[in-house]
Amino acid sequence: MPSEPLIQLRDVHLAFADNPVLRGIDLDVHKGQAVSIIGPSGSGKSTILRCLTGLLRPQLGSIRIGQTQVDQLRGEAELIALRKQVGFVFQQYNLFPHLSVLENLLIAPTKVLGRNRNEAREQALALLDKVRLGHKAAAFPGELSGGQQQRVAIARALAMRPELILFDEVTSALDPEMVGEVLAVIRELTEEGMTCVLVTHEMRFAEEISDQVYFTEHGRIVEHGSAAQIFGDPVHERTRTFLQHALGQGGQRPSRPAPDVYRNLGRYSLSV
């Protein structure tokens, strides 16, 4: 592809204390592409996404998104400017539990982008229709199923009209029967030409929608190529064994329960 890539990572290193997580990552994503990052748990896939949106800062290497040199960003204002262009969808949905579904979609566009509330509202309702949840606008996140919450989370990211969206294992916490409805929404987005970077354990899905697939292990890119090449004719032995295992298991990982935000606090109020 001749054009300049939208995202470019070169030799990115990151360690937590003494524990190296990324050991030299190179990655390119062109505008309109869907790129999947696959690999075993703990291979640093989610860390790459967190670096892209500035939640984590690499110790070494360069990250460029569009004209922004992400690793050089200093201060909150510059990070905010980046995050206005980069959407992020989390494994645990992370909706705001005290706001209705509609408010979840409105809060960032109105408070952060300063958009007109009526206009934002129209867009939010349209997005909810798009993820087939128009009837849930007034509901609260706690009242929705995991799959529905995740679709709201995708709509929330879209409401910022980002240039690209990062998906971090968005189906891993879901019950198997809800995975399909979420993947359908993502598939639609890629077909519309939204630039998407996905970390996923859904191998069949990655194979179907990805333009490029990266296989990571131990903080390194083992190999990358077109979906057909990686899944049909992988070069490396490691990739082959991983795919055999992953495809054998149907790409499903045991789901983790959503974190319980409600705790019993302050039991001791008694005093004399």
Add this chain to the structure above:
Amino acid sequence: MATEHLATLWHWAPTLGMGLLQNIQMSVGAIGLGTLLGLLVGLLLLSPLAPVRALARLWVQVFRNAPWLVLIYFTSYVFPFDIQVGSTWVAFPDWLKVTVGLALPASANVAEIFRGAVASIPATQWEAARSLAFSRGQILRSIILPQCLRRMLPPWMNLYAVVTMGTALASLVGVHDLIDSAQIAANTVNRSGFTVLVYFSVLALFFAYCYPIARLTQRLERRYAF
């Protein structure tokens, strides 16, 4: 000036120490009596008989929602100076009345702690025991209670610290406790520097006794986190 006050404080130290012992005596008596009563009321809360449960709940409601000071006034004014046991009259001193007055709210709180601990044991434990043909009493005794005791310990210790702080109220009904001793000392010496010193010493003594209990409670809580 300051050393002079410290010397005076040293002079009064035995009196203050006796006062503190009186507080500790009342706190131990009140938590002991309160725990016995509270466990009894707590068991009644689990009774299969509705009227018994209602009575136990009334006890808990009344004594949990009453100001401790009011209960202490109550026991101090209502109980006689001595009571007849058989043919002899036994003195019923003020400090004992206060101990009873503190034991009442303590018992209500122990009952509540007990109920909370029983409720925190998953229902599946009851089901599992029932499927092994245990009776209700057997399940309580050999399955539920042993698991409860551990969970009750941290809140019970917190309650003990609160009861200890509650004994400070005894000075208001004429018990010669730490605060009463401090008041006497302050009035006798009648120097403002000493007054400052003696009252903040009382504060420090209570803190020195209660803070370690609070820390230990936190440690146990973290260890027993469930």
Add this chain to the structure above:
Amino acid sequence: MSELLHVLVGQLARLGLNYSFLLESHASGKLLDGALTTLWLCLWSIVGSLLVGVLLAAAVTSARRWLQWPARAFIEVTRNTPTLVQLYCAFLVLNMLINQSLGNANPMTPFAWVVLVISLHKGAFHAEALRAGIEAVPAVTLEAASSLAFSRRQQLFQVQLPLAVRFALPALVNNLIDLVKMTAVASAIAVNDITYASIMIWTQGDNVIELMILILAFYGLLSFAVNCAGRAVEARLRMPGYGN
């Protein structure tokens, strides 16, 4: 009104409870005054304690060590010493010192000291509840806010605090119910609250049980009112699908 009272007193007399003192204007006036004083004590202390609680919680969760450390120490001392001793340290010691330096210009009344001490005392408990609430907000939820380009300020006011208050609310309501009971300590420094008024009456008569039932009912009523108000706020801030 007074006829109704007569009938009521008559009915209670049948149960063996002698409430005839309610018919004397002197005693009933005293009790009514006391009830009003307790009510004002509660209202002022509730407002004061919430204010203190918010400030202490802010200090204790702040990143500045010089702010965090004294607040922490204050909370620990307050939680682990009797309110009565705190009240004495304030009213018998600080008040004495103020009197010595200001003389008659001392603006603090016993009533004001009680409000101040209870506000500081319960404020320490509120601060603990709020701190726990702030810490209970999941880090991932804040991460979500930051990935939506929220500033630190927006994260705090749009996400962290609204959630923290909701988590802390049950504990705050419990604290406030306890605060109502705590106001009885005002009688120790002769503030004419309902407890003090009752002592004044029962030292003259033989109505201890009757008075006791009356003031326990009064405190019960106040606690109930606070509880209802708390539940109403909880219902308003409810997050459907979370908690009970």
